[in-house]
Amino acid sequence: xxxxxxxxxxxxxxxxxxxxxxxxxxxxxxxxxxxxxxxxxxxxxxxxxxxxxxxxxxxxxxxxxxxxxxxxxxxxxxxxxxxxxxxxxxxxxxxxxxxxxxxxxxxxxxxxxxxxxxxxxxxxxxxxxxxxxxxxxxxxxxxxxxxxxxxxxxxxxxxxxxxxxxxxxxxxxxxxxxxxxxxxxxxxxxxxxxxxxxxxxxxxxxxxxxxxxxxxxxxxxxxxxxxxxxxxxxxxxxxxxxxxxxxxxxxxx
Amino acid sequence: xxxxxxxxxxxxxxxxxxxxxxxxxxxxxxxxxxxxxxxxxxxxxxxxxxxxxxxxxxxxxxxxxxxxxxxxxxxxxxxxxxxxxxxxxxxxxxxxxxxxxxxxxxxxxxxxxxxxxxxxxxxxxxxxxxxxxxxxxxxxxxxxxxxxxxxxxxxxxxxxxxxxxxxxxxxxxxxxxxxxxxxxxxxxxxxxxxxxxxxxxxxxxxxxxxxxxxxxxxxxxxxxxxxxxxxxxxxxxxxxxxxxxxxxxxxxx
Amino acid sequence: xxxxxxxxxxxxxxxxxxxxxxxxxxxxxxxxxxxxxxxxxxxxxxxxxxxxxxxxxxxxxxxxxxxxxxxxxxxxxxxxxxxxxxxxxxxxxxxxxxxxxxxxxxxxxxxxxxxxxxxxxxxxxxxxxxxxxxxxxxxxxxxxxxxxxxxxxxxxxxxxxxxxxxxxxxxxxxxxxxxxxxxxxxxxxxxxxxxxxxxxxxxxxxxxxxxxxxxxxxxxxxxxxxxxxxxxxxxxxxxxxxxxxxxxxxxxx
Numbered sequence: 001x002x003x004x005x006x007x008x009x010x011x012x013x014x015x016x017x018x019x020x021x022x023x024x025x026x027x028x029x030x031x032x033x034x035x036x037x038x039x040x041x042x043x044x045x046x047x048x049x050x051x052x053x054x055x056x057x058x059x060x061x062x063x064x065x066x067x068x069x070x071x072x073x074x075x076x077x078x079x080x081x082x083x084x085x086x087x088x089x090x091x092x093x094x095x096x097x098x099x100x101x102x103x104x105x106x107x108x109x110x111x112x113x114x115x116x117x118x119x120x121x122x123x124x125x126x127x128x129x130x131x132x133x134x135x136x137x138x139x140x141x142x143x144x145x146x147x148x149x150x151x152x153x154x155x156x157x158x159x160x161x162x163x164x165x166x167x168x169x170x171x172x173x174x175x176x177x178x179x180x181x182x183x184x185x186x187x188x189x190x191x192x193x194x195x196x197x198x199x200x201x202x203x204x205x206x207x208x209x210x211x212x213x214x215x216x217x218x219x220x221x222x223x224x225x226x227x228x229x230x231x232x233x234x235x236x237x238x239x240x241x242x243x244x245x246x247x248x249x250x251x252x253x
Numbered sequence: 254x255x256x257x258x259x260x261x262x263x264x265x266x267x268x269x270x271x272x273x274x275x276x277x278x279x280x281x282x283x284x285x286x287x288x289x290x291x292x293x294x295x296x297x298x299x300x301x302x303x304x305x306x307x308x309x310x311x312x313x314x315x316x317x318x319x320x321x322x323x324x325x326x327x328x329x330x331x332x333x334x335x336x337x338x339x340x341x342x343x344x345x346x347x348x349x350x351x352x353x354x355x356x357x358x359x360x361x362x363x364x365x366x367x368x369x370x371x372x373x374x375x376x377x378x379x380x381x382x383x384x385x386x387x388x389x390x391x392x393x394x395x396x397x398x399x400x401x402x403x404x405x406x407x408x409x410x411x412x413x414x415x416x417x418x419x420x421x422x423x424x425x426x427x428x429x430x431x432x433x434x435x436x437x438x439x440x441x442x443x444x445x446x447x448x449x450x451x452x453x454x455x456x457x458x459x460x461x462x463x464x465x466x467x468x469x470x471x472x473x474x475x476x477x478x479x480x481x482x483x484x485x486x487x488x489x490x491x492x493x494x495x496x497x498x499x500x501x502x503x504x505x506x
Numbered sequence: 507x508x509x510x511x512x513x514x515x516x517x518x519x520x521x522x523x524x525x526x527x528x529x530x531x532x533x534x535x536x537x538x539x540x541x542x543x544x545x546x547x548x549x550x551x552x553x554x555x556x557x558x559x560x561x562x563x564x565x566x567x568x569x570x571x572x573x574x575x576x577x578x579x580x581x582x583x584x585x586x587x588x589x590x591x592x593x594x595x596x597x598x599x600x601x602x603x604x605x606x607x608x609x610x611x612x613x614x615x616x617x618x619x620x621x622x623x624x625x626x627x628x629x630x631x632x633x634x635x636x637x638x639x640x641x642x643x644x645x646x647x648x649x650x651x652x653x654x655x656x657x658x659x660x661x662x663x664x665x666x667x668x669x670x671x672x673x674x675x676x677x678x679x680x681x682x683x684x685x686x687x688x689x690x691x692x693x694x695x696x697x698x699x700x701x702x703x704x705x706x707x708x709x710x711x712x713x714x715x716x717x718x719x720x721x722x723x724x725x726x727x728x729x730x731x732x733x734x735x736x737x738x739x740x741x742x743x744x745x746x747x748x749x750x751x752x753x754x755x756x757x758x759x
Contacts, residue, residue, distance in 0.1 A: 040435035228741025235481025293688035488734025
């Protein structure tokens, strides 16, 4: 681990969370139709301010006025396809971080090739699972390919791997019931964007984001009877979570 | 306060609510993608019947067949931009009331100018916050500009101001936790539309709508642990609220 | 009742549910904007894997890769109109079952005529209420018209009627509070699609689907205070429901 990076721990996660709640960063989300409502509620519960418009002639103003941008490809219709490059360009021109979440690129070649183009814009964080990475980098080792770039990679799954310039972290918080609720992964990408808005270190921001989200998921799962009651409990936990709970549950591996 | 208007009180709010529950008015909503699902559930919990289509060649039939129309600009894509004038025209031709909610007009000039055009169609109620009003009436006093029209204005915030021909009301119900749930403001606009369907007096309808919604929000906040559990509790409260609760909590200022 | 069909009972419903949970079928849903989020959560709670994209150049790949397809006409914009025939063609070519839910065809002629065209593609199951059926088959007896086809019809309402080649069933589970939550009917159509993925008998699949969904609705209504708390309770019940509960509550009429 490079000496230039402070080591990730619960104190760092809690400090960034406190900064997020105090500064209420704006996060513009171009995300899929299924995830929009839940993602907005996750950001609000956490203390960020979401906006969600996908109109191509408006996204540049929203992205430039936001503190971070999320681009999620879950439902990639023509309007979103037109809007995404405009939002990216505006965010980059304004020096704002952005997260790319290439949902389901392993399911259609059209979407995969669209996502490969977006990668050339160097997202601050690429959030993906292993199947999506394999589709994006056919015949290559994705980690090796990305190690030659400035992109921080967050591979999410039962265990999360976060790797960026100079630092690699493995985290193991979360709960299986989260996979029985739609858009929890997509909302996790928005939480990474919110933390990027309050930190210059993408590895620490992504680690703090996934830790806060997944620890809140554990707290919620203990109170829930199933995936239905998990949703309100998760939003409450994101609103209520504090450093003591993060410290008591953080699992690095 | 003009003598031609009965003074607003809990009895008026409860009478209109009872009429709404008895007649189950249809409310057609052209609203943003984030708010559609929650808005439909708010209207159903209250006793109204929502429809939500935004297809330009269908909205005229839906708007004409409904008892009131909501136009919310939260996510203003091309389909919605085409649909809105058609829905407005059909509602006006059929003599149906409509609410305009110019969400985020202070964020992009495209949207602001689109909303200014809609204002010439004289919405029954314009629901906005102070930033949105300032954008719609640059260099003017919005209240003075609107006082020369038939439009009833509902300015929502910590305190709500409702002002229309001959009457001005100030209301102070609500709870800060409502701001931590997405689309509560947008759903409030739909509730105003539902009350317009059962009253000829837009000031009283808007006052009853905001009172019922905000008192239900207070009832819900007392049972909730955070913004997650607030949502189901709010919908339950809209379903269960009665005159005793309205009378016990109504705050005019 | 034809001898070639086993008679529907709680054991059949529970067996299909168990098969569904074990095999986690993929269900691609082209459904309305209001229902997308809730439908995805219903399918996940039940044990199926939803996908929801409506992009015309992607739906064929998603439909062909899925185990069943749902087409719901609730919000019928241009993108969905382009996507639906492509998805249908891909599903039929791959031999996958599909459910047609012609929501609100009784409200606009444009939509009705679009739905009548889709009927020529012979959906495995047509789910509709009596008003929608009357619009689809003007001047005819819909049951007689459909009896000359291979389409299984599921008429939903206070009582459900399921009728297909060789068998007719009447079921009476459910709870009035379900009608106060948006998209419960639409989600029910997706549940039928999920059960079609694990059964070759459309009548039994539809009967099992509606029984599981409506019994879960009864279990949820007993724990809920209103339509707000009904939603998390319903998703929990879909996750937790077992053969004992189905057997104890199944109502055939």
